[in-house]
Amino acid sequence: MKKMKKRQRVAMTWAMCLAGSTAMAQGAPDGSGVTTPQLDGVTVTARRSLEQRFFAAGSLVVVDRTDIEQMGAFSVADVLRQLPGVQVVPSADGSVEIRMRGMERGATQLLIDGQRVGGKRTQLPIDQLPPELIERIEVVRAPSAEFSGATGGTLNIVLRQATVKRETTLRLTDNHVWGRNAGQAFFSRTGPLGVPATGAQETAEPESTQPWSYFVATSVTGLLLGADTHRSSSMSGVEVAQSDTRGRFKRTDYALVPRISGKLGAADQLTLRATLSKANFGGAADSIGGGDGTYASSSRELHDYDRRYVHAAADWTHRFAASKLETSLGASRASDTVDRRGALVRNMGGSGGGSIGLVDSYSFLDDRHEDVWNLSTKLTGTADALLWSAGAQLEDRKLFVSTATTGAVPVSSAQEAGIRRWVVWGQNEWELPATTTLTLGLRGERVELNGGSSAVAGSKQWNILQPSVHTRTPLSDELQWRVNLARVTQLPRVWDLVDRSIPSQGSNSLSNPDTIGNPNLRPQVAWTLDTGFERRLATGHAGVNLFVRRMSEVLAPTLSLNGARWVEQRGNVGDAIVWGLEADARTGLAWLGLGRDWTLSANASVLQSRMTSGPNEGKRIPGQARYVATLTAARPMPRTGGWYGGATLSMTGSADQDINTTLTGRNRASAMLDLYVGQLVRGLGYWRLGVYNVGDAHFRRDRVDASGAVPLVSTSSMQWTPRAYLTVGTQF
Numbered sequence: 001m002k003k004m005k006k007r008q009r010v011a012m013t014w015a016m017c018l019a020g021s022t023a024m025a026q027g028a029p030d031g032s033g034v035t036t037p038q039l040d041g042v043t044v045t046a047r048r049s050l051e052q053r054f055f056a057a058g059s060l061v062v063v064d065r066t067d068i069e070q071m072g073a074f075s076v077a078d079v080l081r082q083l084p085g086v087q088v089v090p091s092a093d094g095s096v097e098i099r100m101r102g103m104e105r106g107a108t109q110l111l112i113d114g115q116r117v118g119g120k121r122t123q124l125p126i127d128q129l130p131p132e133l134i135e136r137i138e139v140v141r142a143p144s145a146e147f148s149g150a151t152g153g154t155l156n157i158v159l160r161q162a163t164v165k166r167e168t169t170l171r172l173t174d175n176h177v178w179g180r181n182a183g184q185a186f187f188s189r190t191g192p193l194g195v196p197a198t199g200a201q202e203t204a205e206p207e208s209t210q211p212w213s214y215f216v217a218t219s220v221t222g223l224l225l226g227a228d229t230h231r232s233s234s235m236s237g238v239e240v241a242q243s244d245t246r247g248r249f250k251r252t253d254y255a256l257v258p259r260i261s262g263k264l265g266a267a268d269q270l271t272l273r274a275t276l277s278k279a280n281f282g283g284a285a286d287s288i289g290g291g292d293g294t295y296a297s298s299s300r301e302l303h304d305y306d307r308r309y310v311h312a313a314a315d316w317t318h319r320f321a322a323s324k325l326e327t328s329l330g331a332s333r334a335s336d337t338v339d340r341r342g343a344l345v346r347n348m349g350g351s352g353g354g355s356i357g358l359v360d361s362y363s364f365l366d367d368r369h370e371d372v373w374n375l376s377t378k379l380t381g382t383a384d385a386l387l388w389s390a391g392a393q394l395e396d397r398k399l400f401v402s403t404a405t406t407g408a409v410p411v412s413s414a415q416e417a418g419i420r421r422w423v424v425w426g427q428n429e430w431e432l433p434a435t436t437t438l439t440l441g442l443r444g445e446r447v448e449l450n451g452g453s454s455a456v457a458g459s460k461q462w463n464i465l466q467p468s469v470h471t472r473t474p475l476s477d478e479l480q481w482r483v484n485l486a487r488v489t490q491l492p493r494v495w496d497l498v499d500r501s502i503p504s505q506g507s508n509s510l511s512n513p514d515t516i517g518n519p520n521l522r523p524q525v526a527w528t529l530d531t532g533f534e535r536r537l538a539t540g541h542a543g544v545n546l547f548v549r550r551m552s553e554v555l556a557p558t559l560s561l562n563g564a565r566w567v568e569q570r571g572n573v574g575d576a577i578v579w580g581l582e583a584d585a586r587t588g589l590a591w592l593g594l595g596r597d598w599t600l601s602a603n604a605s606v607l608q609s610r611m612t613s614g615p616n617e618g619k620r621i622p623g624q625a626r627y628v629a630t631l632t633a634a635r636p637m638p639r640t641g642g643w644y645g646g647a648t649l650s651m652t653g654s655a656d657q658d659i660n661t662t663l664t665g666r667n668r669a670s671a672m673l674d675l676y677v678g679q680l681v682r683g684l685g686y687w688r689l690g691v692y693n694v695g696d697a698h699f700r701r702d703r704v705d706a707s708g709a710v711p712l713v714s715t716s717s718m719q720w721t722p723r724a725y726l727t728v729g730t731q732f
Contacts, residue, residue, distance in 0.1 A: 362407025574614020
């Protein structure tokens with residue numbers, strides 16, 4: 001009996017890992033016909049997202065549609081902010097950077113349906129994807145053979161899939177900020193193709209006879225963005241210059257996501273999927289300054305941005321007698337145009353003690369496009385409860401950028417780069433004594449980077465080996481311990497390698513520098529350790545995870561004075577050790593006297609690091625927050641109708657921004673509170689009223705230049721205005 005119970009655990013491990021890995025590789029859905037039949041007959045009393053985490057062959061946290069609905073999220077960025085170790089960093093134009101474990105932006109790998117996507121706004125608007133478009137989000141904290149690692153971690157966003165269950169969703173939203181309004185609309189429909197709406201037969205048919213199914217979603221997302229930023233410079237405690245910038249932008253994203261899935265025969269299934277997206281972003285940033293001339297007396301910049309993204313893919317699955325072969329072929333094109341035009345007015349001393357206004361005009365026009373082809377295949381054993389799998393991948397990227405600038409940093413160039421990646425990998429799972437399972441994996445990559453101009457310093461080639469070891473030991477039916485060891489090589493982002501200057505918005509200063517690429521960046525290598533305990537609770541779950549990263553050639557931003565202008569550039573700043581403790585829990589709130597349906601979700605990460613070489617030896621890695629914590633109390637939308645609501649408090653600790661012994665700085669700690677309340681009227685629909693950023697959070701940064709006789713202190717304070725949104729919707 002004990003042996004059978006042990007085998008059932010291993011079988012559940014295999015089934016859940018196979019379902020999760022299929023979803024990450026190709027976005028395969030629950031109910032799409034791709035998931036393994038071994039799940040049938042296994043009794044799962046907890047929610048599926050918890051079981052995926054508990055039985056995964058790696059350190060994995062899953063947030064599914066149920067979790068997202070309970071969060072009352074306004075956008076995917078709001079969901080990401082509530083995940084363990086994830087930090088959402090705002091920028092002045094309203095966009096965000098997503099980081100894990102407080103490390104730099106490149107240390108976090110972003111995936112959609114298992115495929116790498118670009119950061120910022122170059123592809124899908126990850127920060128503003130409608131929550132209704134998301135099936136689940138997977139936080140992969142430890143690398144495995146199947147997926148190239150990232151020193152911070154990996155976020156995989158799995159989009160909704162085609163299912164035979166008929167469901168229609170309609171949502172209309174208005175968000176109000178700065179006395180202006182921007183509307184949003186979302187519509188989705190899923191169900192069987194060519195089958196009458198009989199209702200009862202849609203889920204009663206066995207998998208082998210289920211019809212083809214479809215999913216289609218369309219959305220228009222209007223958003224008002226921007227911030228109010230105050231900058232000042234002081235010497236010996238006396239303010240010598242200051243400026244106030246007011247940025248107001250409107251962004252509209254259009255998206256169409258169609259998917260079709262069905263059987264080609266008893267052993268074959270095909271899924272066709274596509275994503276079409278377009279965005280328009282426009283507005284102006286106005287500033288007024290004074291003092292010693294560090295900041296222009298006035299400036300105005302007009303900013304226009306257009307993005308287009310098309311992606312198409314086909315996923316084919318064939319089942320053999322003792323294995324399963326999954327193959328995916330995809331292609332995408334992302335293109336965008338940035339047009340920035342500005343003018344700065346500086347007061348120059350004139351005769352007779354007066355002043356003369358000198359106008360400096362500048363422009364920045366950037367056209368970019370990126371073409372990607374991706375072919376991947378994966379073979380998985382299905383004859384035994386212990387998992388083995390192997391795969392290969394070919395990825396080809398072509399990048400082109402044309403830049404023309406005038407003013408202080410004139411540039412006119414057209415640059416091309418190509419990246420080709422060959423990958424082979426394999427992993428196998430063994431059963432050890434004491435109910436432990438051991439997974440060994442090895443991933444090999446060959447990456448070639450070719451530059452068509454001096455933007456990339458010739459051809460570069462990297463041969464990468466990524467070994468990984470993972471163990472999972474159930475200590476009881478409710479508690480387990482896991483350990484992961486791996487070696488990760490993180491390549492620099494290609495856009496960081498492109499040697500081109502991007503002028504700052506408004507007055508260039510220590511706290512508002514230009515940015516420039518660095519073609520001499522080298523890969524960052526890390527040995528990683530992740531270990532932790534996970535426990536089921538009577539009404540939820542809890543986990544604690546310790547991670548350690550021993551890193552060489554650390555990638556981080558550097559800052560320098562180039563002539564009369566401050567310039568930020570990414571560089572290899574030395575070696576470092578990074579470590580931290582992450583804890584998360586989800587439980588009921590009945591002990592507080594609230595209803596049994598109230599839930600408390602909390603996570604907190606304490607993050608530390610130490611540079612062991614380089615100009616900042618003995619100090620922390622630049623930009624790493626000391627802690628990240630989120631607390632959410634919510635009552636989910638009741639299925640039978642009634643009130644619901646919740647609140648989320650997000651806190652981010654201070655972070656050092658030291659460049660060397662004379663250029664230092666710090667991001668101050670910040671906190672943000674979001675509230676929402678709503679009601680479900682059964683048979684009609686629901687409404688929800690929310691306020692984002694209650695309390696008007698500020699994001700402050702201090703920089704100090706001690707190279708002169710008297711240190712110069714530059715301080716910036718960015719303020720996001722609270723946003724109110726009203727949503728009405730229905731689902732049937």
